[in-house]
Amino acid sequence: MRMDEETTVLVAVGVASILVLATVVYITLQPKPAKEFMEMYVLDSNHGTVDYVRDLEVNEVVRSYVGVRNYMNSAQYMAIYVKISNNTVSAEPCPLPPLVTYERILPKGATWEFPLDIVLTRAEIQGGYTVVKELRVNNMTLRGLGLLAEGGKGYRVVFELWLYDPTSESFKFTGSWGKVWTQFWFNLMVPK
């Protein structure tokens, strides 16, 4: 009789501990939530988040720092697309072509940060719109542009993170890392 009672107790306790152990092992082997992820940030000229440019004049240098951190399980071949858009475009990713692209292989756990100087070197007012015709990004001059914003207000510099997908042999904007992009806004003051 004593053994009978023991049987139930021991089976209950033993099987429960085995079931729980199996569950814990299963959970532990599962990928942790967002264990693999990418980060991107944009800092102001003082390497902080206080003094972002708001009103900009032609030929004024805007310095910002763009950083990317790789918390994926392996090194990543990545591209940062720099685009300039306005407040009428809201899609992810920004449908405009990149003005500049920075590519790099970033090791696992590494951070890549670089300064980015943007100078709008030529802009005109056409009707009610300001049109940027020429700009310089880190000493690279881009001409023949037509970046417009109503009254020169609501320009935005967009930084998009694209990762290389070996299967399709191309860069992809979305994947297990989500959609990673940053932006800052400015108004352009053009003397009439």
Added chain:
Amino acid sequence: MLRAQAVKVSLGATFFTALLIRSIPGLSTGVPYNYDSWEALGIVSFTLKAGYLPYIPPHGPNFYSMTILLSALLGVSEVDVFAYAMPLISSSSVLFTFLLARRLTGDSAAAVYSSLFAAVMGVFVHQTGISVPEALGLTYASLALPLLYDVMFSGGVSKTLLLLMSCGAILLTHHLTTFFTLLGLVILSVLVLAGLRRFEPRLLAPVVLTTVAALIVVGWWFLGIPGTTILFFRLIFETTARMPVLSFALASAVVLYFVLIVFQWNRVARPPFDMNMRGLILRGGILSGTAFVIVLYLIEFLVPTVSTYQLGPDYVLFYVVPYLVCVLFPVILGLYFLFDRCRDSFRRAFAVVWCAAPITSSFFLLAASQWLLIGYRSLAFLLLGGFPLVGLGLAELVKAQNVRWRLTQGYAIAYICLLLAYTAFPPPSLLFGHNEAYSRSEVSAAYWAGEFFDRRVVVDSDHRMGVLLRYTTMQRVVLGNETSWLGNVSQAGSVGDVQPTLGYIVVTDSMLVYAVTGDWTTMPKPLPREAVMYLDGSPSLNRVFSSTTVTIYRNLRGAW
């Protein structure tokens, strides 16, 4: 009775089970689980950096000094201690539960079942699995109860000293556990004094302890810790003092019922002498069923009336059914058997007062106002007091069946344990959108905020992410309440302008998928996608940080 060897093996396996279940959050996320853990971690991290506690926390300093000690002894960071170490300590509560149940029931099989249920039972696992003062407080309480039993019924200097030490530890660890323990002691003292026919010094142990403890507790709360606890209890007492007569009578009836079953068991609740197990099961079933109907009524009609919460059938299945079937039903059976065996009112009183204290407190609070949160917090302590009765009820249920079912019974109990363990850490979909698990990407984003945020401005986030941001930035963070843009937008479902007073807006995927968690009195709602579109499209908001799960916006409007 089980052989000593079988008891040891069972207890070893039970402790192992308890440890495994309590370790699930840490193992699955790699970071501390639950919002309160991050608040406590903030205090510990500050102390490690500064060399002293910023203030004596309202719970008491013991939990914080314990985690600092563990961090030093194990040579790991305080974050790792919070993520992994607490289950090691709190799992010992299942062993203490065994000691209590063994003393109360005199049945080692019942004591093992009690211990096993303490290892797997939903809320109890949750509250002893997360790194908060309550987990440690409940562990000390589970140690103090069997010690008090020994001091009351067999005496002993060493056990008296251990009891005093564990009571002191409860006091210095967690205020609410102290309150429930003290309330249990008060009720026990009243019942002991009412039942005492001659001078028996040992039986007066709870009376002496209550007198001394009450003085020390009140002194400590007034002089030792900041006003939070006193303010809190003053609010409770003021609210209960103003309660309507009918509510007071209803709440008092609960206390009276406990007094009656201790002293007038034969008249009030004892089943007929010829009632067999089937009759008892029927009786237990009817009582549990009645409780189910009452709880269902409260959930479906009362809760939506007095709060913004609405609970669907899945909540009933997840939170109500397990407690009625696996706790209340065996408790009723256990109570019958225990009270039939214990002829003296002192042992009967000892068996029920630890349940009576949180039930009484909850009834008074619920009758007085809408202190639903405190009612919820009572559950872990209530379970601690109820486990011995659960174990006894289950053991008797097992014994009553034919011998050939023993193996099947064992498998069935194990399966029930697994189901109960599943309720310990509820998914956000069954916790009103509260996602207690943090991801490494959220922690990393918070550390980025700690490095680059302007300390002068206010950060807007929700309760969940906000406590993490407070930990890393040490600045003012709005926690998704009425002053929060995110909180207001999620509640209203429509987007308005961001207040200039908010310097940063921190949005997580959890807000979009589950809810913007804010004040506990308001049912959280998810952040509408339009809110993110607004934030992305507003020229006064720079999107300065983006990761897989977190986006941070800098508000350019304002006076800085």
